[in-house]
Amino acid sequence: MTTWIDIRDHGAVGDGVTIDSPAINRAIQAAAAAGGGAVRVPAGLWLCFSIRLASHVRLHLDTGAVIRAAVPGALGAYDLPEPNPHDIYQDFGHSHWQNSLIWGVGLTDIAITGPGMIDGHGLTAKGPGAKWAKRKGYFPESMAGMSAAELAAEDPEEAAMQGQGNKAIALKHCTQVTLRDFTIAKGGHFAVLATGVDHLTVSRLRIDTERDGLDLDCVRHCTVGHCRINTPNDDAIVLKSSLALGEARATAHVHIHDCHVSGFDPGTMLDGRFRRTQDKAPDQDGMTGRIKLGTESNGGFHDIEITRCTFERSRGLALETVDGGMLHDVRVSDIIMREITTAALFIYAGARMRAPDGTPPGGIRGVRIERLRASDVDPRFASIIAGQAGNPVCDVMLSDIDIAYSGGLSALDAPVPEKPDAYPEPSMFGPMPAWGLFIRHAADVRVAGASLSTATPDGRPALWLDDVEGAHFDRIDLKNDAATPPLICRDVRGLTGEFMP
Structure with a gap:
């Protein structure tokens, strides 16, 4: 039988004025001392600084419960x-x-459950x-094109972070973790940073935030399902494999399913307005709100499955490795993708190499993408495999793909930079x-x-291949009401295919 502990029994007030985190922390420690249990946060406005989780303890937010992050100061x-x-x-x-606001390090068997906020x-x-x-x-x-002052505002000094809270939930080296409802x-x-967390289940969360939603770094055996996440200024669900733990640890065995990601104005997913007044993210590109692997990619990624997800008013799917890890x-x-603000697909292996000297570049192999439907895609950006x-x-297969671009651009003569x-x-x-x-x-x-189709005639060819060894196209239907060649090849070896322009 679960032991329930009410935070009010440890001095919490819930008036939106009193700082209640000391009382909540006392309740968590009492549950831990009893060998585990559930800490109940009842309806109310609970103003808090840092809440420290403990092993074998569940933090449960009742209907009408709001844990609000306090403004640091007096x-x-x-x-x-x-x-x-x-x-580094x-x-x-x-x-x-x-x-x-809520954190745990080195814990096991922990949970945060809803339906509160x-x-x-x-x-x-920042x-x-x-x-x-x-x-x-x-x-x-x-x-x-941004000024030095604008860039500095995005990159404050570390001293300015003392006493600030910059994550809602942060977990490190934890196992058997549930975030639900x-x-x-x-x-x-x-909103959630999980680093080196194993056996993580994230289910039925709603997140509407100004930066990353779920940031899952060096995680293993993780499932994310039935979440709705609105992040116009950054990524909604992003897998990473940084060196924050001091080792190149792969993110692996991750299943993301039945999620909806978007880039509507901040806060307007939760209030149901879904507004579109903002038209750029802080990096001056279109709205973000996507699912991505990378950018931090030292340890690489493998055994990742993403299925039955919807992207709306966001960038497309990004599979990236640039810091030495293998993505396979x-x-x-x-x-399903609607109103895509850059490329619908971006599969890219680069060599930024934010890594120890001597680290070799990573790479990509073994990617399978099937049954993807994208509409109203930014005409500037074809889907990219590079x-x-x-x-x-190496070894990328796209099957049963339908991508509809806005079209309307003229032929471009400038080479694509490396x-x-x-x-x-x-x-x-x-x-x-x-x-x-x-x-x-x-x-x-x-x-x-x-x-592949365009809504208005486009003066560019449909496909462009450059330095490709082995490319096979089968049943490719190209729809563009402009007299352009379907395919341009430069240094292509082993091309076979069937096109239906």
């Missing part, structure tokens, strides 16, 4: 960021966990960048020379049963 502050000798290669937010009102979404001296690839190329509004830099055995199926010269993306050490985004290449699919530095690429 009433108190958040726990200080703990020292991390491994913080990833930004401040990835490198610390204790400077959060975590309101990150007093959290900051944080310093990595201490890596080279600094290459920190800011996306799309931010090149609750809502997060304004989650700071990360990734399976994507039954995806590696580096001498290090191709930017191996840039921050990976489709926009770093500029508008693509093809409207449908761009493949460069790749091997063994197969496309079967694909329909």
Whole structure:
């Protein structure tokens, strides 16, 4: 039988004025001392600084319960960021966990359950960048036109973070973790940061926040299902494999299913308005709100499955490795995309190499994407499969794909630049020379049963292949009311296919 402990029995008030985190922490410790149990947060407005989880304890938010992040100042502050000798290669937010509204380190058998809310009102979404001296690839190329003052605002000094909370929930080196049924509004830099967490289940969360939604770093045996996440300024569900733990640890055995990600105005998913007044993310590209693997990718990714998910008013699916890790055995199926603000697909192996000297570049192999439907895709960006010269993306198969682009662009003569050490985004290449699919530095690429179309005539070819070894096209239906060639090939070996222009 579960032991239930009410936070009011340990002095919590719930008036939205009193700082209740000390009382909640006492309740959690009482449950832990009893060998485990559930800590109940009843209906009320519970103003808090850092809440410290404990093993074998569940934090349960009743209907009408709101844990609100307090503004640091006269009433108190958040726990200080703990020292991390491994913080050189990833930004401040990835490198610390204790400077959060709710955090746990080295715990087992823990849970946060709903149906209440975590309101990150007093959290900051800002944080310093990595201490890596080279600094290459920190800011996306799309931010090149911003002033020094604007860039500095996105990269504050570390001293300014003392006492601040910059994550709603942060977990490190935990196992057997459940996050279920609750809502997060304004989650700071990360609504959820889970680093080195094994056997993690995330289910039926609603997140509407100004930066990342779920940031899952070096996790293993993780399931994310039936979540709705709105993150116009950053990624909704993002898998990473940084060096924050001091080792190159792969993110592996992850299943993401039945989720909806989007980039509507902040807060307007939760209030049901779904507004569209904001038209750019802070990096000056279109709204984000997507599912992504990368950017931090030192340990790589394998055995990842993404199925039955919907992208809306967001960037498309991004599978990236740029810091030395291998990305392989990734399976994507039954995806719906609407109003895509960059490329519908971005499969990219770069060489930013935010990693110890001597680390070799990683790569991509074994990607399967099937039954994907995308509409109203930004006409500037074809779907992209790209590696580096001498290090191709290998063994990619797209099947039963239907991508409808806006179209309307003219032929482009400028070459697509090589930017191996840039921050990976489709926009770093500029508008693509093809409207449908761009493949460069790749091997063994197969496309079967694909329909690519434009809503208005487009003066570019549908497909562009450059430095490709082995490409097979089967039943490719191309629909574009312009007299353009279906395919341009440069240094392509072993091409076979059937086109239906």
